[in-house]
Amino acid sequence: MTTPVAGARATLTSWHLIPLFVVVALVIPQVTGGSYLFTWTAVAIWVLFAMGTNVVFGWTGLLSFGQVAFFGIGGYTVAVLHDRLPDLPGPVLLLAALLLASTVAAVFAVGALRTSGPEFAVLTLVLAQVLWLLTYRVRALRGDEGFTGLSGVPFGGDRVLRTDQELWYYTIAVVGIGCFALWRLHRSTLGASMRAVRDDPWRAAALGYKVRRTQIVAFSVGGGLSAVAGGLMVHHQGVASPDLLGFAISGEVLVACLIGGLRIFWGPAMGAIVLVWSHDLFSGTEIDTGLFVGVLLLLIVLVLPTGLGGLPAAVRRRRRPARPPKGLSAPPPGVPDDAGSLARTPVNALDVEDRR
């Protein structure tokens, strides 16, 4: 018994997922077209946004109500740079967004993580609202008007990606790289220490883990990836306006994480797919999307607390109830032993290092 497989369980991934991802990326534009492909592109962007946010929320247990701040920073970075320097290739724009937002996130976290729990969550909300106001106050950001007509992603030389198909491939490639990086991070020693800090910051500190530093890194990574998603969104919509910093977006991305499952690597991706498609399908119908998503979230919290991503494991458990090993008290029925419900998520991560 030398090879522990338990850690791999959490990621449910292997290198085999890469070809699968490539196949999906290639097939979707073939079987769908027009407005569907447009929606799928939005789905991909939200997948990255939710997965990045979950580094903060699910992995590290920090509740941020202001994740849209970084989404917005990314969007405006791409818009402003693209406006001033129209020849700058898309990947450079996204890299700038990533660097700026992760720096802002790190600096913000250094200060804000002197608080914890609800106070921290409120500070993140304040950050997002301040940035939203700045879009009106800073002349270079052009207020309500914002930046329009940003269609096309320059891609080196004279090449510009314009069609829905080209934008899909560009987006899905960026999202794929982002998810791959996240997957590597999740199974790294740093990823493991994020989960340790989430589970019990006091224990983590007693083992020599730097609790606050780990939280700051997680917040910075989450902010950086949210910014990449925001940048992609600006290319997708061709617009960067204060709506990009709308505070409901912060809530929606948390809902995507919750629907899909905080403790499951691909959970937030599934949540993002459900969320974006329900927006798309129900717009223009009698059904209110917010109501639908609300009821869905309620059902998931009550019935399937591990989220949609936990469904396969829940089905397996139902079919073949696990027998606890000797000397082990059985987990309460219905409670999966590897993942916590929302109620068990310690979002109020104590700041051990600054408590004294």
Added chain:
Amino acid sequence: MSDLVVVDAVSKEYAGVNAVTDVSLTVAKGERLAVIGPNGAGKSTLFGMIAGEHRPTKGRVWFAGSDVTAWTPSKRASAGLSRTFQVARLFTSMTVRENVYMAALNGPGGARIRPWDNWLRHKGVWQLVDEVLESTSLSPLADASAASLAQGARKTLEMAMAVAQQPVLLLLDEPTAGMSHEDALGAVQQLKKLVQEQSDLTIVLTAHDMEVVFALADRVVLMAGGRTVVDGTPAEVAADPRTREIYLGTSAPKEVSL
């Protein structure tokens, strides 16, 4: 014999209440010191100041030759201090094996915390983990979730994590608190084994249970009212009239059968 821990005239005040007043204490390398005393004697506060949880209002704390008074718990842990909690603290989303791994990872035989290297790849660390699981009889539970463990097993796992850290100083905060009598006996046996195997490990423990104290400690400090009152071998402290007085003066807990 050199001193591993030096507590130099520390006091701790909480909102005008003196929890600990002017306590000085040295713990030599390899010593097993038990801090006992009635509730409110200041044991936990003193313990917290050594572990880094509390910062003293006055005085200094030295550990392995460094003034650690201002150090965080995390920094003290990296310097070789390991601790257990009264109520076991575990990583509940992880398995028993992964919990021990997290302890070993940051120990002297561990690896750097990096964003890119796969945590499953550190063969040396996982091997140490398996050895520790074996020696603490946790191997059968290795793949069980830490959240599903019974009370006794939780404490055992915390002990295993402390061992995996390969510390020079082990702080045990009420190692048998909240355990059934059977579990407590088992825990004491386990600790005795650990003490025998690692003769250079220094241990400071707090305990209510005198059985634990007599089984493990070679020196006992009795605290009362935030001060140290008696300091000596377990037999000396038990025989001291002040011990009797302190325990009879309070609600005379039954576990002190002197």
